[in-house]
Amino acid sequence: MNTNKVTNGSFQKRNYKPFIIIISVILIGAIGVLSGMPGYEDFDAFDITILPLMNAIFNSFTFVFLVCALIAILKKNITVHRRFIYAAMGTTTLFLFSYVAFHFLSPSTPFGGEGFIAMFYYFILITHIVLAAVIVPLVLTSIARAWNMENERHRKIARWTMPIWLYVSFTGVLVYILISPYY
Secondary structure, eight states, rough: OOEEEETTTEEEEEHHHHHHHHHHHHHHHHHHHHHTOOOTTTTTTTTTTTTHHHHHHHHHHHEEEEHHHHHHHHHHOOHHHHHHHHHHHHHHHHHHHHHHHHHSSSOOOOOOOTTTHHHHHHHHHHHHHHHHHHHHHHHHHHHHHHTOOOHHHHHHHHHHHHHHHHHHHHHHHHHHHHHGEEE
């Protein structure tokens, strides 16, 4: 999906920077606000503990799509790479909706483990949270550069974006596995 136009035989680049900044600030800000909210009291329309499972499923699909995108680009198959990146964006978007819904409706779940497992959990959780905030503008910038056909600049940022996005999606699943007994 390229939204740029070709006029008079020349390619017209778009300035996505304001969009990237606005979306990044809104997403990261909203998630930060949600982390301090107490949750919705007496919500009983459905069992909201299904939402973290959905988050883990969406993160799993994102991870698989990213691995496939990486394999495709290593094979220089740009079309397949692009399709898997869009699929990863789709599952990431679904994850965000599910994540926001859960954290709006539910109070924070404390981790009940102790000792090494608690240290491991909090290390994974903290690195996941920090890098999840970093990945938002990185992904949006990577895609914008691809849409603007800034191939060399796209490659430079994608070398950082891909491993961080893979880490965030993988550790999202790991965080779920570690905390799921305490829901």
